[in-house]
Amino acid sequence: MSGVNLHGIWAIYRTEMARTLRTIWQSVATPVITTALYFIVFGGAIGSRMSHVGGVGYGAFIVPGLIMLSLLTQSISNASIGIYFPKFTGTMFEILSAPLNAVEAVIGYVGAAATKSVVIGLIILATATFFTDVRILHPVWMVAFLLLTSLTFSLFGFLIGIWAKNFEQLAIIPSLVITPLTFLGGAFYSIDMLPQPWRTVSLFNPVVYLVSGFRWSFYGLGDVGVGASLGFTAGFMALCLIALAWIFRTGWRLKP
Amino acid sequence: MPAILSIEALGKQYKSGHKALEGVDLSIERGEIFALLGPNGAGKTTLISIVCGTVTRSAGTITVAGHDIDHARREARQRIGLVPQEIALDMFSTVLNTVRFSRGLFGKAPDPAYIEEILRDLSLWDKRHARTMELSGGMKRRVMIAKALSHEPELLFLDEPTAGVDVNLRRDMWALVRKLRERGMTIILTTHYIEEAEEMADRVGVINGGRLLLVEDKDALMRKMGKRQLTLTLQTPLPAIPAELAEWSLVLAEDGLRLIYSFDAQAEDTGMPALLHRLSELGIAYRDLDTSRSTLEDIFVNLVEKAA
Structure with a gap:
């Protein structure tokens, strides 16, 4: 056999998607309900008393940030559990002994995790239209950001899954790093609203760039330039890929 | 290939x-x-x-x-x-x-x-x-x-x-x-x-x-593991193996108190009944008789111990 192990990639992708379908309520209903609650509390109850941000109603303003919040957490948790679970149950031996190279394995696992994130992102977007008036100025860019963010953070989640030695470590980065950064990353406000020095400090928060770029694709306004947003996301993706290439070459935390 | x-x-x-x-x-x-x-x-x-x-x-x-x-x-x-x-x-x-x-x-x-x-x-x-x-x-x-x-x-x-x-x-x-x-x-x-x-x-x-x-x-x-041994404990020690027993390559051990006969367990004629018959003809009395089989386990244990 030569070329790419397409059957192998498909086997992993299909099994990972089947895992999602098995837990369909947990996988899809949870983010949708959570997001709906955000809309009711922030968009409806609080947002009705708030002024427009950059000419956009507050309810609409938070839509891109909320989608981004779900994309980040979902991508990381899907991909990290996807690869951590075989380590935990011991079925990893099969992946390691298969005629499958690193790129093929990553396409299978990360592809499935990213697919699920994109689907959830779109469902949340659809849910949002029930609560508020959502316009999308640059749909192609919106989809591009959606895909790029899902892929990048699925890769990052995959790394966490390989790194984690127990379930606690698996949860620690999403809950202690990603969620706070997202809340402080302008999901619910424009960083222009912050007093100095916090506005400058916020520029060191990577999530600001993600949310800003994504919001720009909706309403044409962002805290930072769209080029900076794209550049940041692509750069982070490159870092994850370099780390993965090293892991598979050395067998770090995979092979004794 | x-x-x-x-x-x-x-x-x-x-x-x-x-x-x-x-x-x-x-x-x-x-x-x-x-x-x-x-x-x-x-x-x-x-x-x-x-x-x-x-x-x-x-x-x-x-x-x-x-x-x-x-x-x-x-x-x-x-x-x-x-x-x-x-x-x-x-x-x-x-x-x-x-x-x-x-x-x-x-x-x-x-x-x-x-x-x-x-x-x-x-x-x-x-x-x-x-x-x-x-x-x-x-x-x-x-x-x-x-x-x-x-x-x-x-x-x-x-x-x-x-x-x-x-x-x-x-x-x-x-x-x-x-x-x-x-x-x-x-x-x-x-x-x-x-x-x-x-x-x-x-x-x-x-x-x-x-x-x-x-x-x-x-x-x-x-x-290799098919070797069996017959060990006879005699009532009185023998000074040497009698010439009449030469056809069974025997070993005399423990100051002449033990006769040891090793033979191939797979062989059709083990020579054991004939040996016992000859012993009684010669009036050599024994008080105990024991047979043992060396197994793959013995070979294995030997090898492993030697290497250790």
């Missing part, structure tokens, strides 16, 4: 400094059943794991059907099936799905007829829609075998296939191994049950402390 598996100068040192394997050379012919015998911690599983790619090696080269496991990874690995010692299954998956998954993972197009055949062979067809976590331990083990066979490998590794398995299941496992061999499969199994090696293997390798101490045809080994 190149050997199905060829291992040269294989070495493995773990990060802890522990040398698990040292200078292992081994060549496996197509269609044979090879048993790798050794005590716990001898390096059996490390050896298998390196060939299968789940553990990295420190030295040596390995080829599978002439394909180097590094340079022709895909060609080499596709030919190998591995049933590890521990049962490890995606517990939420059904039997059928997990076996299909394995086939795909190893790069093979779906073949429902073949999958049905192996599941029927392993008496798992009726359970194909059951989640693996609902199965008994014996069934789980068979699912592991089905997964290893799913991509039609040429070389099958069975790591301790009958450890912690009841007698019936062990018999089933042996029957399965024979069936696979009839179809031309090459099988390498590790075990610390000598009985198992005796029962199934064509060749036996003894490994201890990371070194392969011996590789030999089982039948040749059986001939």
